[in-house]
Structures are given as C-alpha cells and as structure tokens.
Amino acid sequence: MTTLTETRNPASADLAPIGLVEAQAFVWAEAELLDRHDYLPWLALWTEDGRYIIPIERDADDYAAVLNIAYDDGEMREARVKRLRSGFSMSSAPPARTVRTVSRFVVETSEPGALVLRAAQIIVEYKYTRTRTLAADVTYRLVREGERLLLDRKVVTLINSDDTLHGIGYLF
Amino acid sequence: MTDVAVEDYAALVRDDRVHTSLYRDAAIFEAEMDRIFKNSWVWVAHASEIADRNSYKTSYVGRQPVIVTRDKDGQVHVLLNRCRHRAASICEARKGKSSVFVCPYHGWSYNVDGSLRKVPYAEGYRDDFDKAEFSLVSLRTEDYNGMIFATFREDIQPLAEYLGPARKWIDLFMKQGAGFGVKALGEHRFRFPGNWKIQLENTTDAYHFPIVHKTFLSSLDEETENLMDVLGQGGWVEDLGNGHSVMVMIPDLIDLEDNLHAPIPERFADLAAELAAEGHADDQVRRIVRAVGGSGFNLNLFPNVACSMAFFRVLRPISVEETEIQHIAIGMDGGPEAGNRMRMRLHEHFQGPMGFGTPDDAEGWERVQRGAQAGDDLWIMLNRGVEAPEGRAAPGHNAGDVSAETGMRAAYQMWKRMMAV
Numbered sequence: 014m015t016t017l018t019e020t021r022n023p024a025s026a027d028l029a030p031i032g033l034v035e036a037q038a039f040v041w042a043e044a045e046l047l048d049r050h051d052y053l054p055w056l057a058l059w060t061e062d063g064r065y066i067i068p069i070e071r072d073a074d075d076y077a078a079v080l081n082i083a084y085d086d087g088e089m090r091e092a093r094v095k096r097l098r099s100g101f102s103m104s105s106a107p108p109a110r111t112v113r114t115v116s117r118f119v120v121e122t123s124e125p126g127a128l129v130l131r132a133a134q135i136i137v138e139y140k141y142t143r144t145r146t147l148a149a150d151v152t153y154r155l156v157r158e159g160e161r162l163l164l165d166r167k168v169v170t171l172i173n174s175d176d177t178l179h180g181i182g183y184l185f
Numbered sequence: 186m187t188d189v190a191v192e193d194y195a196a197l198v199r200d201d202r203v204h205t206s207l208y209r210d211a212a213i214f215e216a217e218m219d220r221i222f223k224n225s226w227v228w229v230a231h232a233s234e235i236a237d238r239n240s241y242k243t244s245y246v247g248r249q250p251v252i253v254t255r256d257k258d259g260q261v262h263v264l265l266n267r268c269r270h271r272a273a274s275i276c277e278a279r280k281g282k283s284s285v286f287v288c289p290y291h292g293w294s295y296n297v298d299g300s301l302r303k304v305p306y307a308e309g310y311r312d313d314f315d316k317a318e319f320s321l322v323s324l325r326t327e328d329y330n331g332m333i334f335a336t337f338r339e340d341i342q343p344l345a346e347y348l349g350p351a352r353k354w355i356d357l358f359m360k361q362g363a364g365f366g367v368k369a370l371g372e373h374r375f376r377f378p379g380n381w382k383i384q385l386e387n388t389t390d391a392y393h394f395p396i397v398h399k400t401f402l403s404s405l406d407e408e409t410e411n412l413m414d415v416l417g418q419g420g421w422v423e424d425l426g427n428g429h430s431v432m433v434m435i436p437d438l439i440d441l442e443d444n445l446h447a448p449i450p451e452r453f454a455d456l457a458a459e460l461a462a463e464g465h466a467d468d469q470v471r472r473i474v475r476a477v478g479g480s481g482f483n484l485n486l487f488p489n490v491a492c493s494m495a496f497f498r499v500l501r502p503i504s505v506e507e508t509e510i511q512h513i514a515i516g517m518d519g520g521p522e523a524g525n526r527m528r529m530r531l532h533e534h535f536q537g538p539m540g541f542g543t544p545d546d547a548e549g550w551e552r553v554q555r556g557a558q559a560g561d562d563l564w565i566m567l568n569r570g571v572e573a574p575e576g577r578a579a580p581g582h583n584a585g586d587v588s589a590e591t592g593m594r595a596a597y598q599m600w601k602r603m604m605a606v
Contacts, residue, residue: 067539069371078522080371080514080529083539096400096541103397103552104544141555175279177374177509180544 027157028125036130036155037118039162044115044134047184050108052094055184060156060165065090067169067185082174097183105182109140115151126157127165134169136185148172149185192216195605198597201568207600208380208557208565214505221488221603222247226327226334226347228490228499229253229263233331233368233518234280239297242280245501246324246335252276252286253333254297263326263335264299269319286321299323330355331367332490350582351429354484358492360441361515363476368518369497370529373537376509377547379554381489381502382596384510387546388483388491388498389422389432389592391415392569397549401541404534408451420481420587422570428487428599430592434494438481445471453478459523476517477524479531485592487599496532506554512536512543567593 046055059065067082076084085093097105117133129152136147154166169185171178194213197204207213229244230253241254243266250266252275266274268288275286275295285302287294292305299321304310324335327344329352334344345352359367377384387393394415395402402410415434422432433439445468449457453474460470479495491498497513514532516525535542557565570589585591 069373077526080373081533082373082537084530084533089534092404093541096404099400099403101403102400102545104548141551177376178538179375179377180547181538182544182548 027159029157030123030125031128031155031157031162033118033120033130035162036120036128036153039155040115040118040130040132040153043164044113048111048113050097050183052097052184056090056094058164059087059090060158060163061087063087063163063165063167065164065167067171067174069175071170071174076168082171082178093184102182104180107140108182109138111139111183112137121152128155129153130155134185138183140182145179147185151185195601198601199564200594201571202564202566203597203600205557205560205563205565207382208554209505211505213604214380214502216604217600218247218502220606221600222502223337224341224603225338225488226336226341226344227488228332228486229326229335230261230333231331231367231369231497231513231515232261232328232333233366235261236368237282239284240280240282241276241297243276243278246337247502250274251324251335252321253335254299256297257284260298261326261328261333262298263324263333264295264321265324267322268293269301269321270304275321293319295321330359347427348429348486349427350425351427351431351484351486354425354431354482355492357440357482358480358484361476361480361495361517363441363473363517363520363524365520366518367515370514370516370525370532372511372513373532373540373543374509374511375538375543375547376503376507377550377554378506379508379550380506381500381508382600383550383553384498384500384508385485385488385596386593387550388485388493389430389596390590391420391422391432391434392588392590393546393549394434397545398542400545401535404541406452412450416588418587422585422587422589422591424583424591424595426582426595428596429485430595431482431484432587432592433482434587435481438478441475441478441480442472445475449474450478453527456523456527460521463521463523465521473517473521473524477527477531485596487596495528496536508550510547567597 043058065085066076068076069081070079073079096102100106113134113136115132115134119131121129121131132151134149134151138145150170152168155162156165197207227246230242234242235253235255238255238257241252244251244253252264252266254262266276268275270291270293273288273290275288285294294302296302301316301319324337325339326335329344329348361367402413418435420433420436422430424430457470457474460473484492489500496515499511501509503509514529516528537543567590570585583591
C-alpha cells in the first residue's frame, strides 16, 4: 500500500531525500489551504496519478476493491473542487468553517526523493451553531519533483470511518 | 410544540398536505414507533449480507436493536439483541460469523436460532429452571427476493401480500445482478438532524433533483448528464398501495434485460472492452454493462427501505429530529470484479458523506427540520401533480407525472391508516 516506487518516474525524479521538517512544512501548508477552502492551489499539489482516499474500511489491502467515502484520481479531485467552488452545492455554500491541526508525525519509510509519513489530524468544524470534532489518522506519500514536493497519495482514515458520519461539505 | 391537543392524528393528514407537527412533535414520534414500526414489516437485511451459515449482522426494527442470523440449515432469524438474564446487549459487532452468542456480563450463551444454550454456574438456579423459557426474543421473519423483513406482529398479512405490486419492481431492481444475483458491496452511514419522514419523502421526490443536484449533474459527461435529466423523459410516480410507491425517472432503464443491443454509453466503453478481453461474449458484456449502469427508478417501501436506482436506502428513526441513513452499494454476486469496482466508484461519486449528492440532500433535509420550527399552524404541501399522465401506471393505481408528490401522498395515507387507530 505504501510502496514508494510505484508511481515514481526515475527519469525525472530528483532523488534528494525528503527530511521531516520539509515534509511537515508541506503538510501544514496543505492543511491551511484546506482550512481556507483554497482549493485550486490544492489541486496543484498533486502528482498526475495521485490518489486521495477517505476509506470506510480500516484495514483494506486494496482500497480500489472496496467501497470508500472518497476514492479520487485527478479527474475526480478536479470535479470535486469544481463542485465545492461552484456556489450551487447547498452543503458547501456556505461550507462549514474548519480549523485543523496535523501532528504526531512518524516517518514510515524514506527513500531517495520520496517519503511516507503518518500523522494525526484533528479537525474542529462549525456550522449552524454546531461545533464538531473529527479525528483521523493520515498517511501521506510525498515525492520530490524539481524544486517542490508533491502529494502522491493521501489516505485520511477517520476515527469513526466505519460508523455513522454526517454530510461533509469540505475536504479533509 | 402543543398544537396536537388530542391524539387526532387523522386530522393531521389531508389529501394534499400534512401538518408540520408530523416533523416536530415528540409525542407523535413515540406513537409512530409504536403504531407503525411495531405493526408493520420492517426491512432488516439483504440476504447477501448474511450469505454464509452462522453469519450475522446487527440491525434495528424501529428503535429496537436486533441480530439477523443465518443458522446452519440456512434459516434466517431476527432476534432482539438483549440477554434474557439482565438485558445486556449480546452482540455489538456490525457483522461477522459465529455459531454462538455469549453475553459478556454473566456468560449466558445462545445458539444462532436464539435458543439458550448454557448458563454458567447453573446450580445457583432452582431445579425447575427451564432454558426454553429464556430464548432470545425471535421476531417473525420473511423475505422476498433477498429482501429480509421482520415484524413484531404474528397476525399481520404475509410479507408478499404487504408488498403487493411492489414485488414486480423489486424483481426488476434485482436485474442489476446481471444473472449473478445481487450482493451488498459496502455501505455509507450518516445521520441528519431531522425527522425520518423527510427522508422517506425524498426518495420519491424527483422535483428536487435538478435543483439540489445541479453540481452532481455538471460533474457528468454530456451523455450521462442527458440520461440523468430525470424530469424530461416522460417518467411517472405510481402509488403501489400500503404506502409503497415507485418513481420512474428513466423509462428506458426499467427493465435492464431490454434494449440490450442499444449502443454502449461512452462512459462504459472501457469496462465493455475489459469484459470482452476477459472472454465474456458480446451478449453477456452488454447485459453486465447495462446492469452496472443501474435501474431508472426508485421504489419506496413503507416505512424504512427503498430500492433507489443502484442501491438500497435504509432509514432508521433515532428521535423526532434525528435520523440515520444507510446507503448500501450493490453489485453482482460473483460477477466480474471490474463491473463491481465500477459500481463502487459510481456509488462513491453520488452517495455517502462526501458524495456529490448525499451531503446536499442531507443539508436540504436539515433545512426542512430547521424551517419547520417556524409557524404555528402551517402545513407541508404535497399538492404537486394530482393529474395522472395518460397510459402510464397500472390500471387502478393512482399515478402522477415524475415530479408529482404522489408517492408522498401514498406514504402519508398509509401513515394515517396506521396512526389513526
């Protein structure tokens, strides 16, 4: 599930290792984009084949083979962002306000130009006088491309992913 | 809310409207749990969810938690999830496989048919302690084409009779198995802060579709967007009796075994090629592809389940202003993996907490509940489309055009019959 080399193109890869501090800075910048609902720059953070996955099942070997909350390739991410930005989706116009923190970073594997990082994410969500807290384990696969890092895979496993949720009008 | 001074529930349902207290009066909700959910057939499972011997799932009949089991002879049992000793729930897993249920509190163990197997330290009871008196409470259980229902009542009509003309639509819906049979592939579960009947109405509400789901429609390719023009294809809504109704949105997709030689839609071209490469004959490829695309209608079964285009929608009342929904994805039982994967991706696209459809539905339902707090004597209007389109529905059945509120009127007339006792 977290093989580093799966989607790497060795020919173009910048193989300098990705350090924890560099990775954290990337993850925090991404988190802030999402809290600001600033989705166009968020789309640009991804590799072409990157997968954004919000699973239901907690131990699936292959998320493509099971039902998920979201299983997005690039096309679906774009469609999702278009929807959230359109102003015509009742659940995201206006969206809930969110404030999130990402912490408890652990490097799972590190290879030249690629890093798999696990972290904890806490989101506090507010809409219609109601404040909710959502916790998740997040796994990031980051790859280096030229001067920047890109998201190649992000799996957000909510603490209650296989239980009852509510309508979500923003991104994790 | 005290606008119902007496229990004159019949007065709250008129032919073309229902009173707002049906959404917000806690006393009415309590009466519904008693008079409706304890007096009718309530859906608890699809057969594929407990396919194997000794498999089980947990579910609800109204507010009462149950375990749905399949015993070693294949017989299905629906058992109250409560130890007969001191009431502890005996199973908290959502599903699984077990030949015995053991209460975690004092270790009473039960067979999957509910019979009490063993009591620890039995010498503490008198000699006349009779295990037969302490089986798990077992509900009357019947199924139709894989849809398993249970009821607290021994004396109501058989399930098949209760479903009546809805059976034909269940049979059509199950053609999504493409000859392999239908299998539950997984489910989304979510809650919204609103009354259960708001959700019941929604399954037979084509009117909202182009409005609420504008962003879903605009995320589709042009061919599919045209297909999903649900108001523009001559569809209809038909009252099927006993509160059930069918809303036909895409008449071409009523019978998935018809029109097999129509061109394969562009979005299924890759799937068709993959199936052909796997060695499926052209007829079989077409049949599978058409099944993967889903049915063109919503069948609403009173009070708690719908066969909705390509999935089962199950509602569970929690309180007068809280409802839990399951959207169960279905696919082919043993059919090609590629087809089932596509079914799951299509399901994720619209359904669930982050689908392109469900969150907007849920927000709409919440807005209904919030808005319904205003006004002291206002009514929920159900007067859309009282004229039947010609030649559509079965003779003798009340029908309206696809965006008519016929299905809601049908459900509320059943509500009235059950509540005004």
